[in-house]
Amino acid sequence: MINEFELIKQLQSLVQGLDQTVALGIGDDAAVIDPQLIPAGQKIVIATDTLVCGRHFLEQDKPEDIGYKALAVNLSDMAAMCAQPKWLLMNLTLSDIDEQWLTGFKCGVGDLLKKYHVELIGGDTTSGPLAIGFTVLGLSSQPKKRSDAQAGDLIVVSGELGSAAFALNNPGHNADCDTQLKRPLPRFDVSEAVKDFARAMIDVSDGLVADLGHISEASELGATIHLEKIPVHAAIKNDPHWRNYVLAGGDDYQLCFTICPKDVDKLPADCAVIGHMESGAGVHVYENEQKLDLEQTGFDHFG
Numbered sequence: 001m002i003n004e005f006e007l008i009k010q011l012q013s014l015v016q017g018l019d020q021t022v023a024l025g026i027g028d029d030a031a032v033i034d035p036q037l038i039p040a041g042q043k044i045v046i047a048t049d050t051l052v053c054g055r056h057f058l059e060q061d062k063p064e065d066i067g068y069k070a071l072a073v074n075l076s077d078m079a080a081m082c083a084q085p086k087w088l089l090m091n092l093t094l095s096d097i098d099e100q101w102l103t104g105f106k107c108g109v110g111d112l113l114k115k116y117h118v119e120l121i122g123g124d125t126t127s128g129p130l131a132i133g134f135t136v137l138g139l140s141s142q143p144k145k146r147s148d149a150q151a152g153d154l155i156v157v158s159g160e161l162g163s164a165a166f167a168l169n170n171p172g173h174n175a176d177c178d179t180q181l182k183r184p185l186p187r188f189d190v191s192e193a194v195k196d197f198a199r200a201m202i203d204v205s206d207g208l209v210a211d212l213g214h215i216s217e218a219s220e221l222g223a224t225i226h227l228e229k230i231p232v233h234a235a236i237k238n239d240p241h242w243r244n245y246v247l248a249g250g251d252d253y254q255l256c257f258t259i260c261p262k263d264v265d266k267l268p269a270d271c272a273v274i275g276h277m278e279s280g281a282g283v284h285v286y287e288n289e290q291k292l293d294l295e296q297t298g299f300d301h302f303g
């Protein structure tokens with residue numbers, strides 16, 4: 001067992017020291033960022049998430065995976081705003097400080113910090129039931145809102161949907177799906193490629209129908225999508241519930257966004273047009289021209 005001060009010292013090994021804007025990092029009462037070193041025209045974008053043991057992850061999960069996913073989920077919100085993540089605050093509530101657990105956790109977090117050049121600038125450590133809170137601050141010249149879809153826009157998703165929910169219900173059945181659940185990749189490649197023309201954007205954390213529903217509501221428009229156009233991993237169709245996974249399974253952390261039809265040729269390879277926005281309200285799902293009754297099938301309440 002180590003004490004809080006030793007723990008903070010250990011976490012300091014995650015600091016990379018590569019970011020000139022950080023005038024003061026871990027070790028004082030607060031961190032300091034020098035706004036003069038932030039490029040002109042960039043807005044500061046801030047997102048926070050809390051993951052609680054027993055609800056968002058399990059005690060027996062590998063600490064590497066817990067650290068990775070807690071941060072990946074938070075970074076995905078940055079991708080969904082078309083923001084580049086820059087600075088991280090980490091709030092840890094730990095029941096007892098197990099050095100081995102901490103080493104694993106630091107590995108998972110450190111992988112993503114290095115990959116995306118994010119600097120850890122502070123946080124808080126308290127004792128209590130295991131919970132992890134991350135606050136990421138990033139920069140964007142054009143943050144994407146949920147409310148900017150227009151009637152006639154095409155609806156686009158990145159990657160494949162339903163893999164994480166399949167893996168949650170069929171652990172160990174397919175390695176790709178297991179990876180999607182445990183180690184989702186925030187889609188900065190996609191947000192970077194579409195930031196100049198995407199209109200409304202959201203990351204698919206709660207399930208496609210729910211998350212597209214947020215775009216629909218915020219933009220005061222209806223959304224029509226076609227199930228057969230949504231890319232899915234071939235393995236998931238072995239499960240009779242695969243439609244639920246695709247439409248309502250959360251945790252994939254792909255991006256869902258709208259574009260003007262004239263921009264369709266600019267989409268990167270890993271993106272698919274699945275429907276369009278129109279006047280009206282709600283999300284309407286068709287499978288081979290047949291309308292699915294989401295209320296009756298309970299899609300909305302899945303997950």
Ligand code: ADP
Nearest residue numbers: 008011026027028029090091092122123124125
């Ligand atoms: P204070 O009592 O002034 O809030 P703390 O003792 O809580 O200071 O923290 C000391 C320093 O360590 C601060 O700079 C704080 O940001 C940092 N820190 C504490 N916990 C964490 C953590 N989990 N991750 C990163 N930095 C941390």
Ligand code: MG
Nearest residue numbers: 029123124125
């Ligand atoms: Mg403190």
